[in-house]
Amino acid sequence: MASIDLAGTELGDTLDHLTQYNDPDLNLLVTAIRRLATRELTLTETQTLGVALAGDIDSMDATGAIGLLHAHLHNPTTNPALTRLPFDQQDTAAQYGKATAHALTDSQLRNTASLACASLAHSGQCSNCGAWFENWPGGICDACRNR
C-alpha cells in the first residue's frame, strides 16, 4: 500500500506549523501524530486510537491530557516559571489554564468522536448472553433467540 502523504492537508500544515516552535518534546508529539496518521491501521486499531485520542467518555484521552497539560503549565504551583510574575497575573494564568482544561475535558467534546468510533464497529455483543461476534451489529444472538 502506498504511504499516506500529509503534505498540503490541514493536518500536515498544522504539524508543520508546530515544528516551527523548535521544541524537542513538542516535536516528539508532532512525530507521534504524524506516525499515527500515516501508519496502516486495522479497524480495531482505528477504533481504539479514536477513543484514546478524543473519544474516552471519562475524557482520559490525548485531548484531555493536552487540556490538563495546559492547566499544569499555567499553574504556578506546578510550573515554577510563573512564580516570577505578580500574583494577580499568576491567578489569571491559572484560571485560564483551568478553563482550557475544562473545555478540552468536556464530555460534549467526546460525542462526535464516540460516534465516529462506534460507526466502525465490526463486532457486536449479545445483549442477553454477552457473547461477542465478528461482523455482527449486536442485539440478541441467534442462540438466545432460538431458546
Ligand SMILES: [Zn+2]
Ligand atoms: Zn446471546
